[in-house]
Amino acid sequence: MLVPVVLGVSIIAFSLIHLAPGDPARTMLGERATQEQLNEIREKYGLDEPLYVQYGIWLNGVLHGDLGRSITSHEEVGKEIADRLPNTIELAIGAMIFAIIIGVFAGIISATKQYSITDYTCMGIALFGISMPVFWLGIMLMMIFGVFLGWLPIGGRIDLLIPFQRVTGFMIFDSIITGNLPALISVLRHLTLPAIALGTIPMAMIARVTRSSMLEVLRQDFIRTERAKGLSERMVIYKHAVRNAMVPVVTVIGLNVGLLLAGAILTETVFSWPGVGRLVVNAVYERDYPLVVGCILVFAIIFVIVNLITDILYTYIDPRIHYE
Amino acid sequence: MNNKKVGILTIGLCLVLIVASFSGCVTEEEEPEPGEMVLIFGSSGDAKRLDPGDVTDGESIQRMDNIFESLVEYKPSSTEIQPCLATSWDMSEDGLNITFNLRHDVKFHDGTDFNADSVVFSFARQYNSSHPYHDYGEWAYWGYMFSDIDRVEKIDNYTIKIFLERTNAAIMTSLAMFTVCMVSPANAEQWGEDAFKHPSGTGPFKFVEWIKDDHITLEANDDYWRESPKLDKLIFRVIEDPSARLMALQTNEIQGMEYPDPTSFDAIEADSDLQLLTAPGMNVGYLAINCGYGYNDSNENGVRDPDEPWVKTLAYSEPLANKKVRQAINYAIDKNSIVDNLYKGTAVVAKNGMPPFMLGYNDDVEDYSYDPDMARTLLTEAGYPNGFTSTLWVMPVSRPYMFDPPKIGEAIQSYLAAVNITVDIYQIDWATYLEKTEAGEHPMCLLGWTGDNGDPDNFMNVLYAENACSIGTAGNVAFYNNSRVQEVLSAALQTYDTTERANYYEEAQMLLHENASHVYLAHSNQNVVFRSNVKGYVLHPTSRKFFYPVTIE
Numbered sequence: 117m118l119v120p121v122v123l124g125v126s127i128i129a130f131s132l133i134h135l136a137p138g139d140p141a142r143t144m145l146g147e148r149a150t151q152e153q154l155n156e157i158r159e160k161y162g163l164d165e166p167l168y169v170q171y172g173i174w175l176n177g178v179l180h181g182d183l184g185r186s187i188t189s190h191e192e193v194g195k196e197i198a199d200r201l202p203n204t205i206e207l208a209i210g211a212m213i214f215a216i217i218i219g220v221f222a223g224i225i226s227a228t229k230q231y232s233i234t235d236y237t238c239m240g241i242a243l244f245g246i247s248m249p250v251f252w253l254g255i256m257l258m259m260i261f262g263v264f265l266g267w268l269p270i271g272g273r274i275d276l277l278i279p280f281q282r283v284t285g286f287m288i289f290d291s292i293i294t295g296n297l298p299a300l301i302s303v304l305r306h307l308t309l310p311a312i313a314l315g316t317i318p319m320a321m322i323a324r325v326t327r328s329s330m331l332e333v334l335r336q337d338f339i340r341t342e343r344a345k346g347l348s349e350r351m352v353i354y355k356h357a358v359r360n361a362m363v364p365v366v367t368v369i370g371l372n373v374g375l376l377l378a379g380a381i382l383t384e385t386v387f388s389w390p391g392v393g394r395l396v397v398n399a400v401y402e403r404d405y406p407l408v409v410g411c412i413l414v415f416a417i418i419f420v421i422v423n424l425i426t427d428i429l430y431t432y433i434d435p436r437i438h439y440e
Numbered sequence: 441m442n443n444k445k446v447g448i449l450t451i452g453l454c455l456v457l458i459v460a461s462f463s464g465c466v467t468e469e470e471e472p473e474p475g476e477m478v479l480i481f482g483s484s485g486d487a488k489r490l491d492p493g494d495v496t497d498g499e500s501i502q503r504m505d506n507i508f509e510s511l512v513e514y515k516p517s518s519t520e521i522q523p524c525l526a527t528s529w530d531m532s533e534d535g536l537n538i539t540f541n542l543r544h545d546v547k548f549h550d551g552t553d554f555n556a557d558s559v560v561f562s563f564a565r566q567y568n569s570s571h572p573y574h575d576y577g578e579w580a581y582w583g584y585m586f587s588d589i590d591r592v593e594k595i596d597n598y599t600i601k602i603f604l605e606r607t608n609a610a611i612m613t614s615l616a617m618f619t620v621c622m623v624s625p626a627n628a629e630q631w632g633e634d635a636f637k638h639p640s641g642t643g644p645f646k647f648v649e650w651i652k653d654d655h656i657t658l659e660a661n662d663d664y665w666r667e668s669p670k671l672d673k674l675i676f677r678v679i680e681d682p683s684a685r686l687m688a689l690q691t692n693e694i695q696g697m698e699y700p701d702p703t704s705f706d707a708i709e710a711d712s713d714l715q716l717l718t719a720p721g722m723n724v725g726y727l728a729i730n731c732g733y734g735y736n737d738s739n740e741n742g743v744r745d746p747d748e749p750w751v752k753t754l755a756y757s758e759p760l761a762n763k764k765v766r767q768a769i770n771y772a773i774d775k776n777s778i779v780d781n782l783y784k785g786t787a788v789v790a791k792n793g794m795p796p797f798m799l800g801y802n803d804d805v806e807d808y809s810y811d812p813d814m815a816r817t818l819l820t821e822a823g824y825p826n827g828f829t830s831t832l833w834v835m836p837v838s839r840p841y842m843f844d845p846p847k848i849g850e851a852i853q854s855y856l857a858a859v860n861i862t863v864d865i866y867q868i869d870w871a872t873y874l875e876k877t878e879a880g881e882h883p884m885c886l887l888g889w890t891g892d893n894g895d896p897d898n899f900m901n902v903l904y905a906e907n908a909c910s911i912g913t914a915g916n917v918a919f920y921n922n923s924r925v926q927e928v929l930s931a932a933l934q935t936y937d938t939t940e941r942a943n944y945y946e947e948a949q950m951l952l953h954e955n956a957s958h959v960y961l962a963h964s965n966q967n968v969v970f971r972s973n974v975k976g977y978v979l980h981p982t983s984r985k986f987f988y989p990v991t992i993e
Contacts, residue, residue, distance in 0.1 A: 138871035145496065145580050151740050151913050153583050160578075189488050190576075190636060199652050255683060263687050270688040276480060276655055276675055388679040390653035398485075403871060 118420050125416040126178075126409060130171050133400070133408045139163075140187050140403040161187055163405075174409065183413075184406035186399070193410035197392060201414065202285035203273065204391035207383065208376045210311030215318035216369065222319075223326020223365075227334060228353055238323060245320035250379050254313040254386035261309060268309050271388035275302045310387040314379050318372040325368045329361040336360075362433045370426030374419050477992050478673040479974065481985075482685040482697035486653050486678045489636040492621035493566050494577035501618050502698075502985045503656050503676055507549075508621035508641030511540055511559070512612065516978050516989075519722075519798075519894025521616050525554065525642060535607035535936060542598040546665045548624035549647065550640045556594040561625040563592040563602075576633050581619040585892060609933050609941060610895035617893050618984070644669040644988040653678055670976070670991040689714065689969060695992065696970040696977070698985075702784035702843065705967075713972055719979035720788065721966040722795050724899065725841035725888035727773070727832075727852060727959040728918040729766050732756040734880050737910035744907050753880030753911065753919050757830060760883055764822035766956035769884075770808035771815040772859045773852055779962050782847050786967060790960035792949045794899035795891070797981060799938060800945025805953045815859040827860025833877060833885035837870045840983070841888030841964050848961070849886060878914045887917055888961075894982055896945045897933055904952055905929045920957035 141157040158164045162173060177184055183193035222238040229235050262270040273287055274280055280299045283290045288307075291299035333339065334357055342352050381393035392411055399407035430437045487500040492508045495501060513524035526540040546554040565573040566582040567589065588608040593601050604611065614620075627640035639647045642665070645658035655677045660669045677694055679685040682701040688694045690711065700708060700716070708716045733750045737743075759765045775789045788796075791807035819827060834849035835842060842848065849865050856863050863884065868876070877885045892898050902908060906926035908916035925948050932944035952958070966983045976989040 136869075138869045139875060140871075142875050143871040144578065150583050150742070151737070153578065153580060157578060190633075196652070255681075258684060258687055263690055266691065270691055270693055271679055271684055272677060272693070273654060276657070276677065277478060385680050386684060388654070388677070388681070388684060390651065390678070394653055394680070 121420050122416050126413055129409045129412040133405055134167055138403045143403050183410040186407045187404045188402045193406050197410060197414050200390055200392045200395050204380055206286060206288060207310055207380060207389060207391060210307045211315035211376055214311050214315035215322055219319040219322030220326050222323040224330055226327040227330030242320040242323040245316040248316060250313055250382040251386055253316060254383060257309045257313055269306050273306050278302050310383050310389055314383040321368055326365050329364045333357045333361045366426055366429050370422055373422040377415055476672045479671050480675045480677050480694040482679045482688055482694040483676050484680060484699050490639040491636040492618045493579055496580050504618050505984050506645045506658060506987050507639050507643045507647055509643045510616055510621045512616050514616050519613060519981055521612055525622055536604050538602045540600050544598060546642050547663055548640050548642055550624050550627045552624055552626045554642050555597050556600045558622055558625050559600045560592050560594050562622045573628055585614050607934050609936050610897040613893045613895040645674050669988050674987050695974050698968050700967055700969050702786050708969055715970050715972045717968050717979055718965050720797055721964045722891035722981050723841035723888060724790055724793055724963055725961045727884060727886055729760050729884050729957060730755050730882060731918055731920040731957050732761040733921050734909040734911040734914060734919045755881050755883045757883050759824055759828045762822045763955055764818045768815040768818035770956050770959050771811045773855045773959055774810040775961055778848060778851055783843055783962055787962040787964040790963050793904055793960055794896055795963045798896050800896045800942035802946040802949040805949055812859050829862040830883045831866050832863040833866050833882040835886050836867050840890055845886050877917045879912050880919050885917060900945055900948055901929050918957035922951060925951050
């Protein structure tokens with residue numbers, strides 16, 4: 117699956133960004149462009165070649181493990197992405213942990229206490245969460261927890277005054293393996309608000325799907341049998357019902373990873389988070405073709421891998437599902 | 441893993457997150473090491489590259505100005521120049537070459553000596569296409585500002601000579617630009633193509649670390665040839681969103697920031713922990729009216745040669761080619777109201793095409809007042825008593841010289857409607873906008889300019905000269921051709937006598953005013969905000985940011 121999807125995505129991304137109006141040479145030189153310099157840059161980056169030739173050159177590079185160099189920063193595209201990807205992954209994982217824990221619990225509680233005040237409250241919050249623009253939510257969180265209460269930092273990844281040694285780029289991991297407790301605390305504190313902002317929409321979706329899936333399962337015969345057997349309500353719900361209700365929830369979680377990547381663009385901008393989302397937005401503004409296509413390619417690969425993981429998880433949750 | 445283990449793991453992670461989040465309530469913000477003075481400055485974007493010769497964007501320049509130095513530098517709050525890495529210089533009588541005596545005992549941050557070889561290297565890599573380091577950059581400003589320099593030669597270890605192709609009165613101010621800052625040849629050799637990530641200059645701060653899209657850390661250069669800077673560390677942190685930037689400043693996560701949102705000025709002024717610094721900016725925002733004629737610069741020399749005739753621009757229109765109509769447009773627009781309401785009072789109304797503090801600014805020009813009746817009269821005299829229709833191109837991005845172009849465009853649209861000129865608003869992406877306006881495809885457009893070197897030539901010749909009407913690369917997007925204007929602007933560049941130069945520029949401004957090719961809207965102020973205990977920062981007219989004198993009390 118990976119190869120055709122990635123190839124298809126690369127062709128679409130390549131064509132779309134090149135067809136979009138705007139010229140990278142012009143964007144780079146701005147108001148001060150001279151014709152001579154424009155020509156020089158177009159030639160240097162092969163922008164004067166026909167599109168299929170440009171794609172051929174690019175694909176040949178990719179097959180040799182070279183995504184090219186960014187037009188604006190002159191840095192290797194692979195390095196640009198590798199520098200930022202760990203940040204986006206940490207943010208996405210943080211957001212997912214928040215979304216799953218809160219979402220699943222809220223969904224279960226709502227389902228078991230259907231039509232109660234708790235149910236209405238949980239679903240009300242879920243509705244609120246799903247309709248909230250990430251940008252606005254981010255600013256609100258910053259104002260409340262950052263400025264008024266002063267509990268959490270406004271943005272960034274770590275307090276810049278704390279000495280920190282980078283090993284892998286995953287800052288939580290790095291601070292653990294270097295045994296740097298102040299850094300770990302600072303990194304987690306910086307992660308909290310962006311993770312909540314980014315995780316709110318998936319949280320709401322997960323809560324709603326969990327609730328409806330649970331309601332369906334709870335009406336089934338085997339649940340009645342278990343209750344009749346005299347199993348405690350807790351055992352019935354948490355041991356038997358939840359597991360059966362999880363298949364659609366896992367699907368939603370898997371799909372949400374894609375949404376997280378989209379939401380990450382806004383969250384990263386509000387919280388000055390140095391991730392891939394911001395990288396790709398700036399690259400699009402600057403018509404930095406190699407960088408845009410490189411980022412989209414990486415997004416596509418991540419998406420395919422996450423879907424693969426989701427499929428594998430099904431077999432774990434529901435042993436009836438087999439892949440040949 | 442069974443459910444129990446998963447449960448324990450998730451609850452554990454959850455607890456870590458919660459504990460970590462709130463541990464800040466107990467532990468105070470980390471303090472820097474005792475006695476260490478650190479300033480974190482909130483920037484609106486990241487640097488692109490850290491090679492002074494190869495950048496054009498303000499964010500990169502901001503970092504570079506604290507790492508690198510050039511032969512001459514601006515005085516702290518003017519665009520006059522003073523010695524820096526050159527201690528003195530002599531201009532030859534014919535004005536075609538300049539000899540510089542270089543400062544001794546200056547070292548680059550990599551420990552190598554600054555000398556004539558490094559000066560020649562820093563220049564030659566930009567203009568000499570066969571130089572081994574030429575291919576590592578685009579050198580955008582060289583072609584644009586320094587093409588009058590023919591070559592740079594070493595005379596002895598501490599003397600160099602710059603040879604000019606023609607006299608250029610603006611060359612000394614241009615030499616204070618970041619483009620011609622001195623870079624270490626040894627460093628360039630060590631890093632090759634990646635030297636832009638490892639800057640090594642002679643300036644007050646040394647490069648330490650660059651985490652892309654997050655921060656760039658500099659530290660004091662203890663071997664600086666002047667007294668060491670007062671700050672021990674200077675960190676540029678990227679916070680793109682202006683409200684997030686201000687919140688970070690309010691909570692002391694950063695101690696200074698650029699580009700505050702004008703709507704927050706009242707809140708900043710009411711906060712005793714903050715100080716708002718404001719100074720005139722070196723820019724102009726204008727409405728350019730396409731007067732209709734450009735030329736094709738077939739030999740790409742930037743000059744209209746006799747074999748390059750005037751041709752009509754694509755958007756030529758009868759009414760706009762008429763001087764009276766253009767004057768009517770000038771009378772129809774209430775600039776004061778635009779500056780007060782849309783620039784939020786952070787600008788001054790413009791009456792000339794360059795800022796008032798510059799050499800040769802003509803204060804005798806009497807601006808067109810806001811007078812719709814006069815506009816209608818002029819339109820009737822021009823033969824358009826019932827007005828006409830046209831199109832106004834509006835920039836899709838905010839620039840320092842033009843806050844919120846869509847609103848300004850709408851305001852102009854309604855002012856013109858009041859005198860029966862119906863304009864449609866047209867918008868397109870920024871790169872295409874520049875391309876098409878420089879090709880003359882717009883009847884009217886909003887645009888502007890931020891000065892580069894502080895010399896009037898950098899406004900007048902770039903924006904209003906006849907030679908700048910080249911279709912496709914026009915700086916004069918009003919396509920207004922006036923041979924007398926060209927004559928005085930060329931003459932002003934040929935003489936080194938400042939009084940004479942000033943007279944030439946004054947004459948050009950008067951001619952431009954009478955012919956009303958532009959509606960000059962505003963000169964925006966530059967604003968930065970600091971915590972009130974930050975002292976010593978001086979806003980420079982060029983908007984460049986020098987942190988050398990800054991201290992925190």
